[in-house]
Amino acid sequence: MSLRRLFVLFMCAALLSASPASWAKRTWQLKFATLAPAGTAWMDLLEAWAEEVRVKSDGRLKFKIYAGGVQGDEPDVLRKIRFGQLHGGAFTGYGIGHFYSPARALELPFLFNSLDEIDYVRERFMPDVEQGYRDNGYELLGWMEVGLVRFFSKNPLYSVDDLRRQRIWQWQGDPMGQAFFDASGIRPVPLSIIDVYTSLSTGLIDTVYGPPLGALALQWFSKTNYVTNVPMANGIGSLIVSRRFFQNLPQDLQKLLKSTGKSTGEKLITATRRDNEASLEVLKAKGLKFTLNEEDLDVAELDRISARAGESLMRSGYIPEPTLSAINQWLAEYRANNKIKEPSAGDSP
Amino acid sequence: MTLLRHYLYGLLILLLLAGCSTGKMVVRGSQSIMDSSLETMNRETDLELARQAMPANLKLLEGMLIEDPGNTELRLYAAQGFYGYAFGFIELEDPLRAAQLYRRCYDHARIALARTGVKLDPEHSTTADFEAAVSQAGKRAVPGLFWTASCLSNWINLNRDSPASIAELSSAAVMMQRVLDLDETFYHGGAHMFFGVYYGGRSPLFGGNFERAGYHFRRAAEINNDRLLLVDLLYAEYLARQQLDQPAFHSRLTRVIEAPVDLYPEMALVNEIARERAARLLEHENDWF
Numbered sequence: 001m002s003l004r005r006l007f008v009l010f011m012c013a014a015l016l017s018a019s020p021a022s023w024a025k026r027t028w029q030l031k032f033a034t035l036a037p038a039g040t041a042w043m044d045l046l047e048a049w050a051e052e053v054r055v056k057s058d059g060r061l062k063f064k065i066y067a068g069g070v071q072g073d074e075p076d077v078l079r080k081i082r083f084g085q086l087h088g089g090a091f092t093g094y095g096i097g098h099f100y101s102p103a104r105a106l107e108l109p110f111l112f113n114s115l116d117e118i119d120y121v122r123e124r125f126m127p128d129v130e131q132g133y134r135d136n137g138y139e140l141l142g143w144m145e146v147g148l149v150r151f152f153s154k155n156p157l158y159s160v161d162d163l164r165r166q167r168i169w170q171w172q173g174d175p176m177g178q179a180f181f182d183a184s185g186i187r188p189v190p191l192s193i194i195d196v197y198t199s200l201s202t203g204l205i206d207t208v209y210g211p212p213l214g215a216l217a218l219q220w221f222s223k224t225n226y227v228t229n230v231p232m233a234n235g236i237g238s239l240i241v242s243r244r245f246f247q248n249l250p251q252d253l254q255k256l257l258k259s260t261g262k263s264t265g266e267k268l269i270t271a272t273r274r275d276n277e278a279s280l281e282v283l284k285a286k287g288l289k290f291t292l293n294e295e296d297l298d299v300a301e302l303d304r305i306s307a308r309a310g311e312s313l314m315r316s317g318y319i320p321e322p323t324l325s326a327i328n329q330w331l332a333e334y335r336a337n338n339k340i341k342e343p344s345a346g347d348s349p
Numbered sequence: 350m351t352l353l354r355h356y357l358y359g360l361l362i363l364l365l366l367a368g369c370s371t372g373k374m375v376v377r378g379s380q381s382i383m384d385s386s387l388e389t390m391n392r393e394t395d396l397e398l399a400r401q402a403m404p405a406n407l408k409l410l411e412g413m414l415i416e417d418p419g420n421t422e423l424r425l426y427a428a429q430g431f432y433g434y435a436f437g438f439i440e441l442e443d444p445l446r447a448a449q450l451y452r453r454c455y456d457h458a459r460i461a462l463a464r465t466g467v468k469l470d471p472e473h474s475t476t477a478d479f480e481a482a483v484s485q486a487g488k489r490a491v492p493g494l495f496w497t498a499s500c501l502s503n504w505i506n507l508n509r510d511s512p513a514s515i516a517e518l519s520s521a522a523v524m525m526q527r528v529l530d531l532d533e534t535f536y537h538g539g540a541h542m543f544f545g546v547y548y549g550g551r552s553p554l555f556g557g558n559f560e561r562a563g564y565h566f567r568r569a570a571e572i573n574n575d576r577l578l579l580v581d582l583l584y585a586e587y588l589a590r591q592q593l594d595q596p597a598f599h600s601r602l603t604r605v606i607e608a609p610v611d612l613y614p615e616m617a618l619v620n621e622i623a624r625e626r627a628a629r630l631l632e633h634e635n636d637w638f
Contacts, residue, residue: 041510069555070591070637217555218555221476279516
């Protein structure tokens with residue numbers, strides 16, 4: 001065989017290996033981290049997502065899920081994604097603050113009155129959020145929630161004034177918590193979440209906040225006696241992948257990851273809301289008493305707190321003014337539409 | 350004949366005085382056989398033989414408990430038996446069935462505990478009431494507390510998707526802490542192994558504490574002169590996996606697999622179960638690290 005023929009053969013082989021047929025056989029592994037422990041409803045849904053992607057991609061895209069926080073907490077996972085050691089993960093407000101901090105407007109204290117309001121605003125806000133993530137190097141795959149955040153306390157709480165008299169934990173380094181406490185005139189005790197349970201036992205703090213399922217999983221409920229009925233905010237979360245990983249995928253796999261991620265997020269929201277509701281019942285059974293009902297609220301004061309927190313986040317640039325205005329506008333729109341639908345006193349049944 | 354009649358009358362009076370049924374008498378008379386049976390089971394090195402023998406033994410125990418429901422020792426044997434059978438032979442194959450077996454273990458253990466004067470119902474008690482009841486438990490209650498907490502925690506482990514079961518983890522920890530305070534060496538330092546898993550199997554964000562986990566595993570190993578392979582198995586399965594420490598995961602499980610069969614003859618069955626489970630865990634090494 002002449003050298004030229006050998007070269008032609010080699011070129012043919014190289015061209016063949018770059019053909020769509022061999023492209024179709026290439027496989028990708030998505031290293032994905034989550035704090036959700038194995039066996040929980042969250043993890044079951046994430047595993048089902050991974051399986052759906054594996055099957056629908058004919059094995060070309062596989063997840064390797066690191067469950068239960070084995071890759072560290074959110075700052076650790078973020079760092080590993082930046083270094084390319086991991087490609088994606090499930091994040092709560094902390095991570096979202098790094099992907100696109102304006103998205104955390106959805107966590108403003110006392111902003112929403114119902115889950116329907118949250119859903120209405122979120123739907124309209126999502127295109128901005130998605131673009132914001134993309135501009136910062138992340139692809140949003142699915143939106144989820146941690147749940148409605150309540151106060152858990154050793155002493156009964158009936159007003160914001162009562163809150164001011166407690167030793168309240170603040171999640172160290174969280175701008176949202178800081179904005180809320182500043183706006184409410186509360187001087188909290190900043191601590192890492194790791195130290196909360198022990199600090200409740202020693203009395204360093206006597207009040208904490210979190211969703212009911214979180215209070216059960218972290219066993220804070222066993223060190224507190226009261227839980228507030230009115231939630232202060234809605235904890236958010238999202239499923240993301242780095243743009244670097246996402247852009248390397250062929251288009252069909254990008255579409256698959258996006259569509260399945262979106263529906264997984266929706267399932268996660270349903271499961272979270274269900275489990276948080278069930279957790280409230282468990283808390284009752286465990287002897288916790290519910291305080292701060294709707295009728296105890298000084299609505300004007302809460303509105304002032306919410307507005308002040310929003311303004312301070314706006315000044316720091318964490319949540320820009322246009323985002324805040326848009327959210328307030330959607331909220332007003334929803335409330336106006338809903339008011340119209342409500343039967344007035346003079347309406348016949 | 351008269352002598353025989355006297356003997357029978359005497360026996361009848363004895364039975365009446367003792368308030369015992371014939372069944373109960375037979376059960377109590379054969380208790381030493383059960384003691385020996387448990388001992389040989391613990392010394393069994395043939396896993397297949399143990400796997401096949403255990404269900405019959407458990408049913409025999411439950412039958413004996415129908416005759417003698419207040420027999421604390423048999424209750425504890427039943428609890429221990431259901432725990433061992435579920436952990437050793439069922440959990441990895443069929444977690445749903447294992448959860449049910451742990452529940453039966455829990456029921457037996459709780460009855461045994463009540464017989465020592467400590468009536469606990471964690472699922473229907475407030476935290477304060479439960480903690481107060483556990484703090485009253487004395488040394489006599491240690492076996493009941495230990496098996497109640499062990500069975501409850503393994504049941505929770507297989508029901509992590511339920512908020513109600515997650516809430517009970519703190520109850521198991523409260524009972525086990527009492528065991529640790531009263532007798533840290535009970536059942537081969539089992540309370541230390543519990544806290545090794547309790548602190549080692551969770552992210553610090555969820556209450557995990559790797560330093561504490563390491564201490565409890567070390568203490569459990571010391572109590573057993575480093576002969577109980579279950580300690581290494583649980584260290585690898587929970588702490589090393591949670592810390593993403595692949596070298597520790599690999600070396601601990603390799604040690605379990607390569608350990609001699611006669612390392613701890615009195616606990617040979619547990620060591621063989623650990624060996625089999627270690628091999629299964631090693632198959633997942635590339636998935637987890």
